[in-house]
Amino acid sequence: MARSKTSGKVPRTDPYAKLLHRFYEPLILSRVLGQTRGKHTSAPQNDERHSSRRRLLSNLAYLCDYDKGGDMTSAVALEDNDQCHVFWVASNTSRAGNKNLEFLQSSLKKIHLIITLGEEQRSTLEAEFTRACIDFAEHRVKKEANLLSKAIRDCQRDIDDDANPQLATWLKQFVSNKEAAAVDICFKAYGQRKASELRLLDNITHSGNGKTSRHKSAKAFGGVRHLLGRLAHHVRAPKEVIEDSLELDYLFDPHQVCLVKPPPSNPRPQADSHTKLDGILKRMLPAKDPQLKEYTEALTSLDRMFQLTQRVRNEPVQPESHQKIYLNWGVPELANGSKDPGYIAQRDLMNKMLETIRKDALAQIIQKAGPLKWHPDSLTGITVSTRALPADRAHLTENALERELTNSSYDSGIPEDSSATGSQTVEESSSPSLDNDDSSNFESQDEVVNGRDSDSAFDSEGGVSM
Template sequence: MPPRKDKYLRLLCRFYEPLVLLAALGKTRGTHTSNPQDTSTTQSKRRRLLRNLSYLCDYEKGGETTSSIGLEENEHYFIFWLASNATRPRTCHNIVEFLQRTFAQIHSMITSGENGRGHAEHEFIDKCIEFAKSRVRKEIKLLSKAIEKCEKHLDGTKIIQDSQLKTWLNQFSQESGKSRADVCFQAYNQRKATEMSWLEDKIDTNNWETCLHGQASPFSTVHHYLGRLAAHVRRPKEVIEDSIALSHLFDEYKICAVQPRPSCKRPEADSLTELNSILGRMLPSHEAKVGEYKEALASLDQKFNIAHRVRRTYADENFQPRIHAEIQILEHFCTNQLKFVDNDSYIGCSKPACYCCHLYFQNHPSSPVVPESHQKIYLNWGVPDLPSGVMDPGYNSQRDLMNKMAKRIRQDALEQIKQKAGPLKWHADSLTEFTERTAELPPTAKHQGGSSFERHLTSLNTAPALHKSASNLQMQFEDFGESSESSFEEKTYSTTGLHDELGADFDSDIDSEGGVAL
C-alpha cells in the first residue's frame, strides 16, 4: 500500500516532513536548557550519580556510545538499567562490562572506609580515563589544534601576559608528551589558575569579531576542550562522592541492559514531498495567510537552498532513524511497569537530550522528568516500530504523542518561515563545565525563556554588527555543507559557526552533558 494510503505510514510521513523542513532551516533550535544543579538532597545526589555514570559509559565521541541509565527499585534489590545508542552488540557488551567493574570498585571504596581511599580514587579515575581513551585522545588532538591557532594570535602581540598565556597553554598540547591521564588531571588542577581568567578575557574580547565571520574563537574552543578534559577527572570524583552518600544503592543491586527495540522505518519521499506541498499540510485548511507563508518560504529557499536540503535528506542513505538511549529506558520502564526509585522518573544520560527527545519527554503520558537539552535536531531519531501498524496496541498512544510533538515542530518551522529568519548560530552539544561568566555574556546567552527565534532576534538586536548579507550567509551555508563530507577530525574541529547544521547526526563535536560549575 502506498505510504499516503496506509494510516501508520502516513503518521510517520506527517511527522518527519515538518521535522526535515525544520532541520533544513537550521538544526540548532535554541540555547541549552539546564536543570537545577543543587546536590544537597538525596534526590539531587541520585540524579547526578545516574548522569555521571552514564557519562563514564560514553567512551567514544560522535554519539554512537551515548548512554542512559534508569534506576529501578523492587522489593529485593536495585536494578541499574542501561541503554546505549550503539547498534553493535559488542559495544553494548563493553559498556556493561565496564559498568560492572566500576561498581565493584565503588563497592570496595564504600566498604573499606577512609583508609586508602585517596589511592583508590586516583586508580578509579585512571581506569575511567583509560576506558574513554578514544574520546580523550580526540579531545586532546582537537585542543592541540585550537592551541596552535591561539599561538598564532599571541605571537602577534608584544604583551608579556600573552607570552605567559602561550607558555601556559603549551602544557596541554600533544607536543608536551604527557599521557592522556596527565593532561586530564592538568586541566582539572589548572581550572582556577590565573591564566584561565586571562584565557576567558581573550574569549570576551575576540568573540564578537570572530562571530562576524561565522566562526568560533579559538580561545573559546581551547576553553571548551579544557573543560571537557577536566570533566574526565571531575565526573569520577563526583561518582565516588555520591556513591558513598548513597551507599545503600550498592548493597544489593543488578546491572541490566535494555534490549533495544527496532525503530520506525525511515519515510520515503514521493511526488508530494516538495516545499509547497509540505507547507500546505502544515497549515490549517482555513489559513488565510497561506500565500504569505509560501512567499516567505520561497524567499528562504532562494537564499538557503531549503528545497535542495530537504531532497538531500530524503536521498541520504545514512538517514536511518534509531531509538535514542533515554527513550529506550523510558519505554522499557513504561512497557514493563517498573518502579523508579522513590517514584523519581529521572533518567540519566551522558549528554543533553536532542530537540526530539526533549519534546518526547515533555509530551509523554507518563510525565517523566524532562531532561536538559542542547536543542539541536538529529534526524536519525525514531520511535519504537509498530509492526502491526494501526492494529498495534500501542498505536493510539504513539499517535497522540507524535501528534503533540509534530504540533510544536510545525509551530517552530512556521514561526521561522514567517520571520524569514536564517539559521541560529551553531553551538556545541555540551557546555564547557567551567563556571560560566554569565555577567559578561550577551543577553541571549543568559535568557532561556521564550521561543528560539525570540532569542535569535534578541541576539541580533544585541549585536547589530552580526547582521549579515544574504549572500554572505548563503556562502557560510555552502561552506559547512561541503565540510559534511570531510574526515572526523576536520568536521569536528571546523570553526565555521554553522558547520554542524548539515553534518552527520552522530557527528557532534562535543558529546557530553554539562553545566555544573567546577
Template sequence: MVERVYSSLESLWEQIQQDEARKLYPRLALFEALSGFKDKQKPRQRSEDTICEARRDFLDSFAYLCDVQKGGKTVTAAALQKLHISNFLWLAANEGVGDDILDYAMDVLEKLKTATSENQSTLQDSIFRLAVEKCKPRIQFYRDEVQKYARNCRMALRHRERDDIVIRLRTKLKKLSEPPPSLTVESYVDLCHDMRSAEINHIKTYSATAGDDFSKLAHYIWRLGATRSAANTVVEAMITVPSLHRVSQIRRVSAPETVEKTVHPSCMSPHEVLHGIFADSASHNPLQFQYAFNRLYQLDPPLARPIYTKMASREKVVTRVHAELQIADTFSRSRDMEFVDNDKYIGCSKSACYFCYNWLCNHKHCYVQPATHHKIIPGCRGPDNRLNEMGAGVLIDMYSKISRQIGQDIFEFLQQNAQPRLQYMSTEASSRAPSQLSATRD
C-alpha cells in the same frame, strides 16, 4: 479473533508509517534545514532535594563513563529501578550496550561499592584510570583537537600584550600543544580538568566569533576534562546517596535496530510542509501565515533553493531509538517497575536532542525534564519494537504531539525572523543543574 487483532495492528502500523513519511520526518527535515538547533542549551529540571540532585548527577556521570566513543553509537542513558531490598541500575545505548561495556560498568560499580570518605580520593583516581583506559577513542579525539587549537591560540597570543594572564595562558598552552613525553594521558586530562575555571574563562575572552580557534579550544578543554569530572562525581554521589549502596545489579536494555526511513516524495517541498502545518494549526490567522510563507520564500529563493536542497538530502534517513527513550519505554511498559524515590529521571551521557526532549516532556508518565542541546536530529524515532495494539496507539499519539510541536516551532522560527544556530551538542560548560556535591578537583 486473532485475524481481526492482527488486521487492526497492521492498520495501525500503516498509519504509523504514513505519519512518519508524510508529517514527522518532513517537518524534522525542514526545521533542521532552517535552524539546526531549536534554541540554546537548557539545563535539566532542578530538584530542591540535595540527595535527589546528587543521584541525578550520578546517573549522568555513570552514563558518561560508559559512553566510550565519540559520536552517536555509544551515547548512554541510565536510570535506577526501586526494588524491595535492593535497586537495579539500568543502562541503554543508542546502538546497544555491548558485553565489554557491561563488564566495564560492573567493574566500576564494584569499585564504587567500597567508597568511603576516607578512600574517596584514592577511589576517584582508580575509577578515573579505568575510564581513561576504556574511553581511549573519545579521549584521543579530544586530545588531538586540544593540541591543534592550543598550538593555534598560543601563536595568536604572541601578538597580545604580555600581561600575567597571557604569560600564564601561553605556558599552559605550550604544555597542551607540545606535551612532554613524561606527561601521561591521565595527567593530560587532569591538566584540562584543572583549567575548567579561570583558564577557560580567560580563553573565551579572546574569542571574537562563535566557532573560532579560541572558542573551539575552550570547548575541547572542557570536554577532555569531563572524564575526570565524571569519575569524581560518581564516587562523591556513592558516599552521599544511600539508595546507590543498594544497587545490586546492572541491567541493560536491548536496543532496537537502526531502521532506514523514507520521506514521501510529495512531502519534500518546504512550502508544502508549511501548508500542512497551517492546516494543523489551531490559529488560522492568514496574515501570520502569509508572513511565514514570505519568510520561507526569502530563505529558500527559487534559483538557489538551499532549504529544499538540504531537505532533499534527508529523503532517506537512518534512524535510531535514542538511549533515554529506550529506558523510558522499558519503565512505561511495565506496571511493576518504579523509579527510586519516584524520581523519574533518566540520566544521559549527552544532553537530549530536540526530538527526545519533546518526547520525554510530552510523555504521559511525566519524566523529569532533561538537559537539552536542542539539536534537531532527523535520525530519531520513537520506541517501536514488539508493539501490541495498545503500544501502536501510544506511538501514534506521541508522533501526533511531536509533529504538532515541530510545526509550532517552525512557525515561530519563521515569524520571529530567527537565524540558524551554531552551537555544540556537548557543552563548553556544564549544561546541567549545578551539582550539590563538593566540587572535588573542580
C-alpha cells in the same frame, strides 16, 4: 519509500508511512532552518537528595560514553523495587551496550567497596577508580586531545598577533603528544582548571575588539576552552560519583545492573512526489488555516535567502538539553506498521512531539529568522568557583582526594563485578550531559546540511532517554 518516477503525485496510502512522513517533514525542515534551537536547558531544581541522585546517574552515563559519537551515547536509569535497586543502562548500539553493562557492573562494585571504607582508606581507591574510568574512555580522551591540539594550532597566529607569549607558552603544554597516557592528559587539564589563562581565553572568546579575523578566531579560542573543560571532566565526573554515592549509599546494598537492548529503528522516509515546501507547510497547519498564506509568503522569502528547497530535498520534568536537532536516528520500528499493537501508542507520542516541532519551525518561518548562534552540545564544565583562584593557589582549596589524584601513580587494582536481583518500574533516568562532541574540525561549526549528514561533525551528541 522511493521517489515517484511519474510526474503526478502518488498517494501515501499506508497509515504508518504517512505518520513517519508527517513526523520527519517538520523535523527536517527545522534542522534546515537551523540545528541549534536555543540555549542549553538546565537540570530540574529538586531537593538536595533528588539533585544528588540525578547527578549520580548523569555522571554514570557519562562514564559509560567511552568513545565519541552518537552511537556510543548511553543513559542510566534507576529502578527501586521490592528486592533491590536496579541500574538500567541503555546505549544506542548493542556493541556499546554490552561493553557498558560489564563496565557499569565493575564500577558499581568498586564504588560500593569505596563508600564502605573510612576517609583515610578511601582516597587511594578513589584515585584508582578515577584512573580506571579514564582508561575505559581512552579512545574518547585521545580524540578530544587531538581536537584540542588542532584548535590550539588554529589559535597560534592570533596569539602571536596579540603579543601574548604567556598564553602561547601555557597552551603548548596541551598540544597532543602521541606517547602521552590518557590519564596524564586529563589530570593536566584538571590541574589547570583554575588557571588565569582560562579566564583570558574566555575574555578573548567574547571580546570582539574590532579585528576582522576576530569572529572566526573566537570560535577556535572558545573551542580550546571547551575542550579543556571536557578533558578535565574525565577527572571531575568520577570524583562527583563518589561524593554522591557516599550520600546515597542505600542505592548499592543490594543492587543489580541490567541492560536495555536498543530496538531496531525505522530509517528516515525518503523524499517522494509530496516532499515540497508548500506541501510540508500545509501538513504542518490545521486544515483551512487562515495563516497559511502568510506562512507561505514568509517561507518563500526564507527559501530565497537560505535555499531551503534544495536542502530539504537533499537531506530530508524537562531534562537538560543541548537544544539542537539531529537527524541521524530513527523512531522504533514497528514490524507490522499500522497493524502493530504498539502503533497507537507510537502514533500518539509522535504527534505530541510534532506539536512542539511544528510550533518551533512555524515561529521561525513567520519571523523570517536565520539560524541561532552555534554552541557545543556539551557544557564546558568550568564553573565560577573553578575560575576564582589563580593556578598557583588552587591547591589551597583541594581536598585529600584531589591531591591524591594529582600526585599518585597510575596502578589500578580493585576487585570487579557486582550482584543482586529483581526488576520493575523505572524511577528516574539520566543521559550523560549530552556529551558526545564528535569532530574533526573545530572551525566547521556552522550549519552544513547539503550532502552527507552533518551529525558526525564536531557536536554529534545524540542520546537515548528512558
